[in-house]
Amino acid sequence: MSFEASLQFAQQKDKDDKLAAYKQQFHFPQIDNKDVIYFCGNSLGLQGTKVQAAVQQELDDWKNLGIAGFLTAKNPWMYYQEYFKKTLSAIVGCKEEEVTVMNSLTVNLHLLMLTFYRPTANRHKIIMEAGAFPSDQYAIETQVKHHGFDTDKAVIEIAPREGEKTIRNEDIIKTIETHGDSLALVMLGGINYYTGQLFDIKSITTATRKAGAITGFDLAHAAGNVDLELHKWNVDFAVWCSYKYLNGGPGAVGGLYVHEKYATDPSTPRFAGWWGNDEQARFKMKKGFIAKPNASGWNISTAQILNMASLKASLEMFEEAGFDNIKAKSRELTAYLEFLLQQLDHLDFEIITPSEKESRGAQLSLYFKERGKEIHEKMIDNGIVVDYREPGVIRVAPAPLYCSFADVFRFYEILKSFD
Numbered sequence: 350m351s352f353e354a355s356l357q358f359a360q361q362k363d364k365d366d367k368l369a370a371y372k373q374q375f376h377f378p379q380i381d382n383k384d385v386i387y388f389c390g391n392s393l394g395l396q397g398t399k400v401q402a403a404v405q406q407e408l409d410d411w412k413n414l415g416i417a418g419f420l421t422a423k424n425p426w427m428y429y430q431e432y433f434k435k436t437l438s439a440i441v442g443c444k445e446e447e448v449t450v451m452n453s454l455t456v457n458l459h460l461l462m463l464t465f466y467r468p469t470a471n472r473h474k475i476i477m478e479a480g481a482f483p484s485d486q487y488a489i490e491t492q493v494k495h496h497g498f499d500t501d502k503a504v505i506e507i508a509p510r511e512g513e514k515t516i517r518n519e520d521i522i523k524t525i526e527t528h529g530d531s532l533a534l535v536m537l538g539g540i541n542y543y544t545g546q547l548f549d550i551k552s553i554t555t556a557t558r559k560a561g562a563i564t565g566f567d568l569a570h571a572a573g574n575v576d577l578e579l580h581k582w583n584v585d586f587a588v589w590c591s592y593k594y595l596n597g598g599p600g601a602v603g604g605l606y607v608h609e610k611y612a613t614d615p616s617t618p619r620f621a622g623w624w625g626n627d628e629q630a631r632f633k634m635k636k637g638f639i640a641k642p643n644a645s646g647w648n649i650s651t652a653q654i655l656n657m658a659s660l661k662a663s664l665e666m667f668e669e670a671g672f673d674n675i676k677a678k679s680r681e682l683t684a685y686l687e688f689l690l691q692q693l694d695h696l697d698f699e700i701i702t703p704s705e706k707e708s709r710g711a712q713l714s715l716y717f718k719e720r721g722k723e724i725h726e727k728m729i730d731n732g733i734v735v736d737y738r739e740p741g742v743i744r745v746a747p748a749p750l751y752c753s754f755a756d757v758f759r760f761y762e763i764l765k766s767f768d
């Protein structure tokens with residue numbers, strides 16, 4: 350790819366972009382009565398223009414049909430979770446039997462840890478990232494305590510080396526090998542939310558399996574963003590939220606993956622409820638849980654229809670645009686952002702996200718030693734929404750469905766204008 354640092358070049362890239370028209374299918378927040386440039390899709394994706402009608406459809410069916418909507422709504426509510434399987438399994442790279450939508454991310458993390466973190470006196474350690482997203486830290490800490498173990502001994506944190514910002518894969522593998530026999534679970538983010546580093550899920554999973562332990566991934570920042578092959582890589586389980594790159598809306602229902610070998614085995618332990626029960630037997634109101642022979646066997650409660658409707662509308666856009674096209678544009682857009690940032694040598698900052706394409710997704714995290722906060726404020730003043738995290742990190746995520754090359758160029762221009 351050869352790029353140029355000019356508006357004309359960026360505009361030509363937008364003209365050649367076959368996904369460019371999708372920008373019109375989103376609502377943008379306004380600053381000074383103008384659409385913002387939105388680089389926060391890694392925190393909360395924007396609302397598609399078809400979402401409102403999709404939610405309205407369910408409201409109307411509820412209004413007009415009452416209880417009958419479970420079977421006779423336009424999208425019968427009884428089978429609502431089925432509507433996600435095709436698109437989501439393509440997005441995370443698994444079989445349709447291995448995926449379902451329910452609850453939200455941290456709840457699903459707890460539920461799948463109940464299935465997969467079954468510590469014994471000899472094997473109870475969990476490997477995780479130092480400085481993981483707080484909710485993941487709390488979940489892991491309280492699971493360890495719930496099982497009566499000491500977090501200081503059971504939780505092994507992997508950190509970047511002294512003077513480095515991201516974690517080396519060799520250090521992850523080495524840590525797995527070191528703890529081998531005492532290791533119960535390796536639980537990492539697919540992409541670290543702060544640095545934007547995408548871990549080598551395949552090699553981590555292989556090493557964990559060799560150690561006789563379970564691999565789980567939190568794909569909050571990876572789902573809908575990067576190539577995933579969960580089934581092929583033999584990942585045991587994964588969870589994600591749907592309101593970041595998947596644009597499902599604030600608190601959208603989360604997703605989960607359970608490898609086929611557990612998903613199709615009804616004796617796999619879990620905390621159950623009636624929505625995970627075999628459909629034929631569900632309404633007989635009899636004793637004895639019979640798990641559905643797929644990931645839906647982890648469903649617990651009645652499908653959250655109003656919450657799922659927006660995600661359904663969003664995934665239809667993914668399906669229509671083609672996830673491979675979305676990822677291809679994303680790689681180029683982020684590479685263009687990186688190229689432009691490399692032209693700026695008058696500002697003291699560092700891109701802490703890895704530069705290798707296979708070690709990142711849409712997001713670049715920029716570490717400003719001094720002026721991070723000031724630059725963040727100037728971006729907002731200029732109608733550009735980016736995220737700021739102490740100390741000094743601006744995270745920029747050009748989401749391919751609603752960000753353009755010209756948007757990325759604008760961000761660069763503002764940085765360039767700093768003296």
Ligand SMILES: *Cc1c(COP(=O)(O)O)cnc(C)c1O
Nearest residue numbers: 453454455482484542567569590
């Ligand atoms: C966004 C995010 C969460 C949020 O969890 P919720 O349960 O959806 O609030 C958790 N973990 C990671 C790594 C995240 O990026």
